[in-house]
Amino acid sequence: MRSWLFQGVNLYVKNLEDEVDDERLRKEFTKYGNITSTKVIRNGDGKSKGFGFVCFSSPKEATKAVTEMNGRIIVSKPLYVALAQSRGETTTPRTTQNKTLLIN
Numbered sequence: 001m002r003s004w005l006f007q008g009v010n011l012y013v014k015n016l017e018d019e020v021d022d023e024r025l026r027k028e029f030t031k032y033g034n035i036t037s038t039k040v041i042r043n044g045d046g047k048s049k050g051f052g053f054v055c056f057s058s059p060k061e062a063t064k065a066v067t068e069m070n071g072r073i074i075v076s077k078p079l080y081v082a083l084a085q086s087r088g089e090t091t092t093p094r095t096t097q098n099k100t101l102l103i104n
Contacts (some may be wrong), residue, residue, distance in 0.1 A: 008036045009062035010084040014051035016040060017075040022052075026076055029054045033061025053084055 013025065026038040033056050040052035057060040062083065070081040 008055045008057045009059050010053055010055045012051065012080075012082050012084040013054055013069075014080045016048060016050050016052060016079070017077055018048045018050075020052075022050065025052055025054060027030055029056075029065050029069065032056070032065035032068060033058060041091045051071065065099060 011029075016025070020040060022038045022040050025034055025040055029035060029038070035054060036057050037055045038052065041049045043049055054065065056065060066081050066083065069079055071078050073079075
């Protein structure tokens with residue numbers, strides 16, 4: 001199990017521009033505290049899927065980052081930043097979420 005890689009408080013960040021990589025994501029969030037990991041999610045061709053994760057070592061740091069970074073423009077898009085949910089914590093079954101995303 002890879003849970004040791006993401007110990008701390010994980011934030012979900014979406015609406016990332018294609019050129020934002022792991023290093024840029026870390027740079028944008030580092031002033032809010034100790035970051036244990038950053039990851040921009042990419043498809044099989046290496047192109048960004050437009051979202052990623054930033055993991056802070058404490059809830060206080062993560063809360064400050066959400067408050068300050070949600071809605072902030074990075075490159076040309078406003079970020080959406082929230083506490084990440086594991087797949088088991090979502091309120092809607094994953095298949096329904098995928099259908100909704102495809103329609104919108």
